[in-house]
Amino acid sequence: xxxxxxxxxxxxxxxxxxxxxxxxxxxxxxxxxxxxxxxxxxxxxxxxxxxxxxxxxxxxxxxxxxxxxxxxxxxxxxxxxxxxxxxxxxxxxxxxxxxxxxxxxxxxxxxxxxxxxxxxxxxxxxxxxxxxxxxxxxxxxxxxxxxxxxxxxxxxxxxxxxxxxxxxxxxxxxxxxxxxxxxxxxxxxxxx
Numbered sequence: 001x002x003x004x005x006x007x008x009x010x011x012x013x014x015x016x017x018x019x020x021x022x023x024x025x026x027x028x029x030x031x032x033x034x035x036x037x038x039x040x041x042x043x044x045x046x047x048x049x050x051x052x053x054x055x056x057x058x059x060x061x062x063x064x065x066x067x068x069x070x071x072x073x074x075x076x077x078x079x080x081x082x083x084x085x086x087x088x089x090x091x092x093x094x095x096x097x098x099x100x101x102x103x104x105x106x107x108x109x110x111x112x113x114x115x116x117x118x119x120x121x122x123x124x125x126x127x128x129x130x131x132x133x134x135x136x137x138x139x140x141x142x143x144x145x146x147x148x149x150x151x152x153x154x155x156x157x158x159x160x161x162x163x164x165x166x167x168x169x170x171x172x173x174x175x176x177x178x179x180x181x182x183x184x185x186x187x188x189x190x191x192x
């Protein structure tokens with residue numbers, strides 16, 4: 001699998017870009033949120049990627065952040081949601097906005113995205129309700145640590161449920177290291 005690509009940005013043709021990695025040009029589909037964050041052509045770029053293998057093609061999708069990639073992976077696991085629809089969702093809403101829509105069960109925000117109807121929006125809300133914390137997708141609000149997804153994954157592996165993990169990670173100060181964050185979260189969870 002190709003997990004990350006670092007190279008020179010050759011071309012932007014939304015939703016696809018071309019990145020030169022030591023003489024090989026990778027065509028990568030990106031959501032609009034990532035496209036807006038890219039530097040000018042000719043500059044170096046780093047993308048987190050997901051390779052999707054189909055019968056007729058091998059497609060590479062790129063993301064500016066690991067949180068976007070984690071959310072993309074969760075979206076394509078939902079029945080009836082393909083990679084193109086997942087890119088549309090990520091183009092229409094940021095990770096934090098989608099997480100808030102799921103928490104509020106706000107189908108109206110999802111139906112504003114092209115290609116997402118009422119039934120698909122309801123399915124997304126239902127499926128993502130329990131999956132977002134497992135994907136390591138943490139809202140930037142609430143003082144979540146930069147390594148919040150690593151901390152959340154560690155706590156989940158230790159047997160804490162999603163509600164406990166989300167609460168504990170939300171209590172941590174911004175910029176705390178992963179090791180210290182896990183230590184602090186375990187202290188908080190032992191007191192509750």
